[in-house]
Amino acid sequence: MYPTVDPLAPAGVAPTGISRRSFFRFAAGASALASLPILTEAHLAYADRPKFADPNKGIHIDANENPMGPCEAARQAMVNIIPRGGRYLFTGEEELAELFAKQEGLSPESVIPFAGSSEPLHFTVLAFTGKDRPLVIADPGYEAPMWAAKVSGAQIFKVPLADPKGEAKHDVKAMLAAASNPGVIYICNPNNPTGTCTPRSDIEYVVANAPKDTVILIDEAYIHLCDAPRSIDFVKEGKNVIVLRTFSKLYGMAGIRMGFAIGRPDLLAKITPFGGMNALPITAVVAAKASLLDPDLVPTRKKIIADTRVETIAWLKSQGYSCTPSESNCFMLDVRQPGKQVQAALAAKEMYVGRIWPAWPDSVRITVGTPDEMMAFRKDFTSVMSGSTAGLVLPKMPRRLEETPFRHMS
Template sequence: MRFDSQHNLDGVSRRLFLRNLSAAGVAVASLPAAALAATQQTATPAARPAGRRGFGGGADMGERQPLPSDAVIISSNENPLGPAQSALSAICTTAALGGRYHQEETMKTIAVFNEQFGLKRGYSALFPGSGGPLDLALMSNIGPDKPLVYADPSYEQGPRAADTMNAPKFPVKLTADYKHDVKAMLAAHPSPGAYYIVNPNNPTGTMTPKADILWLIKNKPKGSVVIVDEAYHHFSNDESVIDQVAADQDVIVLRTFSKIYGMAGIRAGFAVARPDLLMKFSSVAAPARSLASISITSSAGARASLQDKDLVALRRKINTDTRNDTLEFLTKKGYKIVPGSQANMFMVDVQRPGTDFKNSMLKENVAIGRSWPAMPNYVRVTVGTPDEMKKFQTAFVKCMDQTHTTMGASLYMPEQYHVPSELYRG
């Protein structure tokens, strides 16, 4: 994918950016290659294996079989409801304009987002998904002398970016109730480049109170930034920390349309930060910086979703009801879960290596999520439709009733199948 100069914050043109290159108030999310070559600083990723970012460096995706059409896919934290009707209508209408770039579509979407969150012009940037800008947020603030502090277990993109940037890693265990331990994170290193918080956390689905994050922002060392990944925030009733961006704090917030808005395959997401922090994204060297511009159809779908006033509350309730029904079933059966999920996922203890259990579930035509080294006997499960979760329950009980030895002996070769994961999503 190419890094396209069409991707800007508020319609700032390339020539205007170059004219004002020394002005910190100009906020541009991406730059043409020539301008980047002239302005790159020290955020240079280490060499990494060849392969497309979205495929985790693999080249064999086309050789793996897709899962059967009737498989229950609850492995990648997608929303089975898909885009809202309002988004679909906007996408269809806008597609007819696809013969031109129509950058004003992106500007209009940014304006709607900024108005909803009380942000000034230049404090947000729209991207095709939130994975790319998350990499840029991380990589522009960490390096060999600027470590990354993050929770364990949590979303792997943080430590993966640290590996790319040769940045020292300081994982910090979650608290006993599965929150980010912000005081331990602060004590982990005297001057990290960034603290990475996923809220709600992936994979546990648990929330870290806003007051804890505010404490970290207030007490962190000067020069460090707090990166808050709010990909799943819409599923929670807790407050966002986007207001800390509006207050000019050292905070970068990531938002996506892949989760509650059901646009995972359509790709739209926001990076929210002060203009100077967004400007730092351009210091990340290729190929890590190689992002495409967002399409006008994705932008239109995102804007329509933002303006659909009942959408978030309705989908939050659907997800909460389905999740709670499933967790009640598991609890009544005596299975151990991670309590307190406020996302479209949960974790359950399968009393054996999670990878083995995942493969056994795949044999039952149910694709569940992965395990984490910090919790190897737990698997993460995405909340699907009520019907999908009933099928999950049946398969789960059957696989739990099997002995570990029987499971291992009966497995077919799951690596021949492509099981979707949000970790490698392009």
């Protein structure tokens, strides 16, 4: 059995070095849930940036953002709705959920819009884990579920990825064996930070063999960037599966905030008491609807990002470096030395790359930026790696969460 993990331990999840007091200053019970920060990729990326980083300067390929931003139709939709910004317009949320449900062959009751996918991720862990219901996740993997599990009192089992030097996929049999009664098994597909996909057959194995009360939480934040089969059909079949979707990645709406939780109505009913009934920004609602109605958006952007990723990884391999076989907008790069040294040296050139996962301390995560940004990355990476980072005075990093401008963004 894999050991449990305290995500607040100094050697635990990234961002390391964040104080215990800065996260959980609350009493036990309902007040704890009300005050818990809902962590997002933005929080975790910002917390790991050097203190001297200026968000308005340099190149930021550290937060899995899409620099293309919203599509033109989404931008125009937001402009057009601004005069009606004094209204809540709840019907817009209903129309958006109905549109997505129709496109995916779902019942509208199986879809709930949220401000991004971080809220339903967080609420699912709170709803289905607890003192006797652990959380099982991959390592390295997206860290946010662990913070919610800490509040619910759940044990956390981190299971190393299978074939880390190759496919770097979820080790589904080991994940099933890690705990006898998991409340949630979390699968991010494609995985963050590796960008790698877990085969459909493996995901089917988890769904078929998990304990009957276990919820399989499948995070498809990056699914539009790959050719892997989607998992929404598990919901149609009535399985214990909740699927997360977001407009933050391929759709370029990270700062606008829109996403969905997709699942059986009875499962969704258990996560909504934790939140999700608040009115959503009407700008985000209309931008999401316009994006869904653009038939060329996904294939066009998927190709642009894939071409840039493939060219960048090919160049790195030509220089003798290994990368994960990503199908997403990020990948892990083995720099063959402590990753924090390379991260800091690049930051000194105002080239900000992603954080380091304790399981792979010699690797850094690279977000796929624009072609011009990735050419600039090549130049700075060559400069840094041609010199020695030994003896480099590291900036004070990571930044503590209490110093960030973020509130409880989701």
